[in-house]
Amino acid sequence: MSETVVATRTFTEKLEAARDASITLAACNAALKNAALEAIALAVVDNADRIIPANQLDLANGRENGLSVGLQDRLRLDEKRLASLAEAVRLVATLVDPVGESVRGKTLPNGLQLSQVRVPFGVIGVIYEARPNVTIDIAALALKSGNAAVLRGGSAAENTNRVLVDLIQGALASVGLPRDAVQTVDEFGRDGARQLMQARGLVDVLIPRGSADLINTVVNESKVPVIETGAGVVHVFLDESADESWAVDIVQNSKVQRPSVCNALETLLVHEGSAARLLPAVLGELRASGVTIHADERTRAIFADAVPATEDDWSTEYMSLDLSVRVVDGLDQAIEHIRRYSTHHTESIITNDLGNAERFLAEVDSAVVMVNASTRFTDGGEFGFGAEVGISTQKLHARGPMGLSELTSTKWIVRGSGQVRP
Amino acid sequence: MSETVVATRTFTEKLEAARDASITLAACNAALKNAALEAIALAVVDNADRIIPANQLDLANGRENGLSVGLQDRLRLDEKRLASLAEAVRLVATLVDPVGESVRGKTLPNGLQLSQVRVPFGVIGVIYEARPNVTIDIAALALKSGNAAVLRGGSAAENTNRVLVDLIQGALASVGLPRDAVQTVDEFGRDGARQLMQARGLVDVLIPRGSADLINTVVNESKVPVIETGAGVVHVFLDESADESWAVDIVQNSKVQRPSVCNALETLLVHEGSAARLLPAVLGELRASGVTIHADERTRAIFADAVPATEDDWSTEYMSLDLSVRVVDGLDQAIEHIRRYSTHHTESIITNDLGNAERFLAEVDSAVVMVNASTRFTDGGEFGFGAEVGISTQKLHARGPMGLSELTSTKWIVRGSGQVRP
Numbered sequence: 043m044s045e046t047v048v049a050t051r052t053f054t055e056k057l058e059a060a061r062d063a064s065i066t067l068a069a070c071n072a073a074l075k076n077a078a079l080e081a082i083a084l085a086v087v088d089n090a091d092r093i094i095p096a097n098q099l100d101l102a103n104g105r106e107n108g109l110s111v112g113l114q115d116r117l118r119l120d121e122k123r124l125a126s127l128a129e130a131v132r133l134v135a136t137l138v139d140p141v142g143e144s145v146r147g148k149t150l151p152n153g154l155q156l157s158q159v160r161v162p163f164g165v166i167g168v169i170y171e172a173r174p175n176v177t178i179d180i181a182a183l184a185l186k187s188g189n190a191a192v193l194r195g196g197s198a199a200e201n202t203n204r205v206l207v208d209l210i211q212g213a214l215a216s217v218g219l220p221r222d223a224v225q226t227v228d229e230f231g232r233d234g235a236r237q238l239m240q241a242r243g244l245v246d247v248l249i250p251r252g253s254a255d256l257i258n259t260v261v262n263e264s265k266v267p268v269i270e271t272g273a274g275v276v277h278v279f280l281d282e283s284a285d286e287s288w289a290v291d292i293v294q295n296s297k298v299q300r301p302s303v304c305n306a307l308e309t310l311l312v313h314e315g316s317a318a319r320l321l322p323a324v325l326g327e328l329r330a331s332g333v334t335i336h337a338d339e340r341t342r343a344i345f346a347d348a349v350p351a352t353e354d355d356w357s358t359e360y361m362s363l364d365l366s367v368r369v370v371d372g373l374d375q376a377i378e379h380i381r382r383y384s385t386h387h388t389e390s391i392i393t394n395d396l397g398n399a400e401r402f403l404a405e406v407d408s409a410v411v412m413v414n415a416s417t418r419f420t421d422g423g424e425f426g427f428g429a430e431v432g433i434s435t436q437k438l439h440a441r442g443p444m445g446l447s448e449l450t451s452t453k454w455i456v457r458g459s460g461q462v463r464p
Numbered sequence: 465m466s467e468t469v470v471a472t473r474t475f476t477e478k479l480e481a482a483r484d485a486s487i488t489l490a491a492c493n494a495a496l497k498n499a500a501l502e503a504i505a506l507a508v509v510d511n512a513d514r515i516i517p518a519n520q521l522d523l524a525n526g527r528e529n530g531l532s533v534g535l536q537d538r539l540r541l542d543e544k545r546l547a548s549l550a551e552a553v554r555l556v557a558t559l560v561d562p563v564g565e566s567v568r569g570k571t572l573p574n575g576l577q578l579s580q581v582r583v584p585f586g587v588i589g590v591i592y593e594a595r596p597n598v599t600i601d602i603a604a605l606a607l608k609s610g611n612a613a614v615l616r617g618g619s620a621a622e623n624t625n626r627v628l629v630d631l632i633q634g635a636l637a638s639v640g641l642p643r644d645a646v647q648t649v650d651e652f653g654r655d656g657a658r659q660l661m662q663a664r665g666l667v668d669v670l671i672p673r674g675s676a677d678l679i680n681t682v683v684n685e686s687k688v689p690v691i692e693t694g695a696g697v698v699h700v701f702l703d704e705s706a707d708e709s710w711a712v713d714i715v716q717n718s719k720v721q722r723p724s725v726c727n728a729l730e731t732l733l734v735h736e737g738s739a740a741r742l743l744p745a746v747l748g749e750l751r752a753s754g755v756t757i758h759a760d761e762r763t764r765a766i767f768a769d770a771v772p773a774t775e776d777d778w779s780t781e782y783m784s785l786d787l788s789v790r791v792v793d794g795l796d797q798a799i800e801h802i803r804r805y806s807t808h809h810t811e812s813i814i815t816n817d818l819g820n821a822e823r824f825l826a827e828v829d830s831a832v833v834m835v836n837a838s839t840r841f842t843d844g845g846e847f848g849f850g851a852e853v854g855i856s857t858q859k860l861h862a863r864g865p866m867g868l869s870e871l872t873s874t875k876w877i878v879r880g881s882g883q884v885r886p
Contacts, residue, residue, distance in 0.1 A: 065827075068829070069826060069827065148848065150846070150847075150848065154837055154841060156847060158864075161829070163859050164829070164859070242683070242684075246859050246860075247859065247860055261664070261687070262664075262687050265683070265684050267689070267690075267858060267859075267860040268689075269860070285882070287882070288882040291882060291884050292882065292884055294884075295884035295885055296884075299884075299885060390878075399879075403877050404491060405487075405491065407487075407490070407583070407586070407875070408875065409875060409876065410875070410876040410877075410878060411875060411876070411877055411878070412877075412878040412879075412880060413878070413879050413880060414879070414880040414881055414882055414883075415576055415878050415879075415880030415882075415883045415884075416880075416883060416884040416885050418884070418885040419576060419878060419880075419883070419885060420876075424572070424885065425572075425578060425876075426570065426572065436689060437585050437586070437668050437669065437689075437873035438668075438669055438689040438691070438860060438861045438873070439860045439861035441873055441874050441875060441876075442580075442874075442875070442876045443876075451859035451860070451863055452863050452864075453829070453830065453831060453832070453833060453863060453864070454831065454832040454833070454842075454847075454863075454864045454865075455825050455832075455833055455834075456812075456832060456833070456834040456835070456837050456841060457821075457834075457835050457836070457837075458834060458835060458836040458837030458838075458841075459710075459836055460707070460709070460710040460713060460714065460836055460837075461836075461837045461838060461841070462713050462714055462716075462717035462718075462721075462837075462838040462840070463717055463721060463838050463840040463841060463846065
């Protein structure tokens with residue numbers, strides 16, 4: 043099936059080839075990168091007859107190995123999904139190239155001209171699970187930002203990813219770019235992930251995408267710098283002055299619109315002064331949408347149709363139609379609760395009190411803090427980045443939704459005319 | 465001697481106290497932080513009679529344990545050095561507070577107002593060796609950027625650092641800030657460093673300062689994100705068209721002005737077309753300053769007063785009056801040499817050829833790339849940052865000289881009026 047003609051290479055040989063390819067990509071203008079993206083989009087749509095059978099094989103293996111229904115759904119590619127993947131690649135082609143952007147600049151008193159410009163990282167490693175769409179997405183984002191990508195996509199999607207990477211490599215070659223700019227290391231199995239984490243000096247940054255377990259493993263074991271795209275134990279706090287219709291709409295949207303994603307609401311905190319006023323409507327609407335309420339005692343005194351919350355519930359990212367609910371004494375206790383249980387992804391306060399809004403924004407230490415808005419807005423697309431690499435919950439390098447510019451580093455350029463330091 | 469009244473605390477208790485203090489600092493305005501800096505500066509100068517005897521004790525122990533003369537010099541504090549440390553702290557007080565600075569912002573079509581603002585990291589861990597000046601420097605920089613600092617300064621400076629941290633804590637308390645905002649964990653010995661590297665979730669970023677060995681250990685073992693301040697195998701390339709006086713002055717300045725620092729020149733590459741014209745003057749001047757030339761054959765054919773270069777020399781950071789010199793075929797070979805041996809700190813081309821200058825700037829992948837300037841300019845002070853945390857040779861988060869803003873993260877603030885995602 044495969045058109046690959048390259049003899050079997052060692053892991054290090056593959057990474058060195060990625061490094062060489064990254065040097066070509068770094069010097070590549072946007073027009074050529076966009077031509078490669080267009081070729082990838084075309085290849086994805088035109089080769090459904092190669093992709094879908096490989097995907098069917100992965101799905102059959104998955105069913106045999108007891109892959110959950112949710113993961114099976116993530117794994118599945120059909121013509122419609124392939125078309126929307128191609129559309130996403132074409133969208134990346136329309137984005138501004140971040141490489142070469144001047145971040146800061148000045149002329150020093152001695153005449154030296156300084157400028158800090160964006161440059162690609164070089165080689166990006168990505169470790170993910172059972173999501174063939176990530177293969178296309180991340181290849182497109184890496185390419186546009188001038189980076190080579192080395193992918194470990196996991197055994198569950200191995201056949202699909204092999205075909206996708208082969209198509210991407212063919213598209214790269216068709217415009218004269220090196221095939222090695224996008225590679226999979228799936229043939230090394232679990233050892234591929236382990237070796238990627240050890241490859242300091244050959245891989246510039248490692249991005250894990252997937253379960254909390256996967257991310258924790260990479261964060262703890264990697265010697266390569268990691269960008270952590272973390273879990274979301276996301277909170278909304280209904281303050282004493284919260285508008286009822288905003289409270290109902292924002293909680294409903296945050297929890298129910300797409301419960302399986304990281305920006306979905308997991309814990310609702312309610313000021314004791316507004317609990318009786320707001321909870322019946324807010325929780326009633328959620329129950330009507332099939333949400334199971336895990337509530338503390340004070341909540342259940344107001345809204346009986348709930349199960350008792352356990353200590354574990356406060357730190358659980360359900361990713362399902364479940365919600366933890368707690369009545370708090372006020373803003374201080376809400377902030378304290380968030381400090382203790384949040385994963386510092388997104389938190390929103392619903393309030394009409396300016397002082398409380400500003401305190402919440404200042405004192406809650408999360409990647410995204412909101413006033414009177416749905417937590418579902420924490421998203422690269424919604425933020426206008428045009429694409430999303432993931433949502434960083436770490437503080438180093440990138441925090442919150444990451445777009446193309448978060449896939450770049452910078453370098454300082456100094457232009458002189460013989461200056462020496464006195 | 466010590467005024468500390470706190471009962472002995474566990475490592476985790478100390479880090480939790482640092483976390484609590486960091487919350488206070490994050491909300492602290494610049495005026496109060498500057499008052500604390502002034503109190504620290506005063507305390508350093510006024511307490512020479514406590515600091516110097518402790519330092520003498522460390523020096524005596526150092527001599528007994530065979531500490532090198534160079535490290536003994538770094539360890540030594542006298543009244544003059546204390547005065548200049550205090551001056552450096554006062555300089556930090558004059559710098560603009562990075563916290564709260566708006567990095568990006570926009571209003572989305574649905575009316576949501578987004579802004580990305582600088583926030584402190586939280587708790588910064590610093591692991592360093594035998595340099596009590598770092599204790600004061602990093603405390604001042606951390607404080608100004610709203611971060612708590614947990615310091616592991618090493619056994620060689622333990623007595624000095626204990627007094628310095630006690631004075632800093634007293635200064636913090638005198639203006640009403642928490643003493644725990646600056647702490648040493650030296651009492652835990654080597655285990656303190658090990659535990660800092662494991663303290664993911666309690667320490668937000670770890671900065672190693674010191675030898676390549678120390679930095680490599682931290683980079684490889686830390687589970688906490690690290691900012692790597694790396695070694696400098698720094699190159700100058702004399703192109704065919706290099707001006708002779710610029711070549712002589714820039715090489716001399718880059719190598720001789722302060723050979724023990726990371727931005728000092730270590731390897732000189734010379735275009736074969738200019739070697740006969742430039743090397744006699746360039747290397748003659750260096751020899752007159754006592755520099756030992758480690759040269760390849762083509763160099764020694766032109767300039768005999770040199771020892772043969774070994775393969776190891778090309779990757780050696782001498783930090784002394786030694787220089788590796790190689791004649792190359794041209795720009796391509798120069799770039800190839802740099803790609804192979806450089807630590808990606810700073811490289812400079814001396815040329816009058818515009819195309820070659822631009823190629824060098826674009827293709828050399830180092831933190832700082834220069835044309836016609838001394839490599840000694842890679843420095844936070846020279847770049848106008850007012851202070852320097854170190855020079856990052858990694859690509860994540862910060863690259864090149866780091867000032868106060870590199871000690872911050874960001875968060876996104878979203879202000880809405882009931883928006884939900886369609």
